[in-house]
Amino acid sequence: MDWNLLALSFTAVFISELGDKSQLAAIALGGSSSSPRAVFLGTAAALLLASLLGVIIGEGSAQILPERLVKAVAAIGFALLAVRLLWPEKNAD
Amino acid sequence: MIEPGSIDALTDLLLIFIVSISSPASQPTTEAKPAAALSRAAFWRIFSSTFITIFLAELGDKTQVTTLLMSAQSQAPLVVFLGAGTALVTTSLIGVLLGQWLARRVSPATLDTAAGAMLLGITVWLLWDIAHL
Numbered sequence: 408m409d410w411n412l413l414a415l416s417f418t419a420v421f422i423s424e425l426g427d428k429s430q431l432a433a434i435a436l437g438g439s440s441s442s443p444r445a446v447f448l449g450t451a452a453a454l455l456l457a458s459l460l461g462v463i464i465g466e467g468s469a470q471i472l473p474e475r476l477v478k479a480v481a482a483i484g485f486a487l488l489a490v491r492l493l494w495p496e497k498n499a500d
Numbered sequence: 501m502i503e504p505g506s507i508d509a510l511t512d513l514l515l516i517f518i519v520s521i522s523s524p525a526s527q528p529t530t531e532a533k534p535a536a537a538l539s540r541a542a543f544w545r546i547f548s549s550t551f552i553t554i555f556l557a558e559l560g561d562k563t564q565v566t567t568l569l570m571s572a573q574s575q576a577p578l579v580v581f582l583g584a585g586t587a588l589v590t591t592s593l594i595g596v597l598l599g600q601w602l603a604r605r606v607s608p609a610t611l612d613t614a615a616g617a618m619l620l621g622i623t624v625w626l627l628w629d630i631a632h633l
Contacts, residue, residue: 409579416583424591428561428622429554433595435615435622436550438603445543447596449550454588457558462571462581474559475630481556482626488553489619492612 420458429454432485439492557626 424430429450436446571577603611 409576412576412579413583416580417587419587420584421587421591424588427591428557428625430591430595431618432550432554432557432622433592434599434602435618436599437596438599439612439615440546442543442546443596443600445546446550446599447592449547450554450592450595451589452547453551453553453555454558454592455585457555457561458584458588459581460559462577462584475633477556477559478626478630478633481553482623482630484549484553484556485619485623485626488549489616489623492619493616495612 424454436488557622 433446433450436450437443440446571580599615602614606614
């Protein structure tokens with residue numbers, strides 16, 4: 408095991424993720440959701456899968472995925488989550 | 501180049517996503533909720549909407565770029581993934597705990613407004629990314 412490389416990759420990713428979109432989303436959803444555990448597991452699983460794809464696909468990922476479309480769908484998702492928090496349905500079960 | 505297969509998969513993902521997100525499962529904190537009696541269905545709805553949104557937002561983002569570059573340069577991609585994975589789990593844990601900490605200090609109504617504003621901010625951030633790709 409290359410501990411230097413392990414520490415280096417941990418530090419690089421940790422610093423670049425601090426205060427990034429997904430951590431802000433984790434703060435917002437973790438505080439307001441009825442199940443913070445589901446939010447944590449969902450966030451961690453999504454980030455792990457995204458970086459696993461990064462390692463496996465490598466440079467090819469940019470060619471396989473239409474990045475603008477993916478980000479646009481993500482933007483719609485966050486907007487929906489925001490709207491649901493700001494204007495909750497009065498008769499939600 | 502965009503392959504037809506990836507678009508199909510994306511459309512499926514989008515459908516699952518819209519279904520999971522449009523159902524009113526994650527009740528806002530302003531409503532009374534029995535914390536212990538959260539149904540399994542609600543858990544999976546919150547899990548899947550969180551998972552899909554963050555997964556899509558993160559694809560091709562800078563973490564992935566960092567991981568990609570390091571795994572390309574090193575001969576040990578597994579070690580890079582272990583380091584990156586541990587960091588990502590840690591930052592999401594910190595995020596959720598910070599949210600919980602804040603939730604104990606502000607009123608549920610204020611919290612929902614703040615959380616909604618944050619999510620709108622992330623939406624704008626993503627749109628900004630798209631415009632500057």
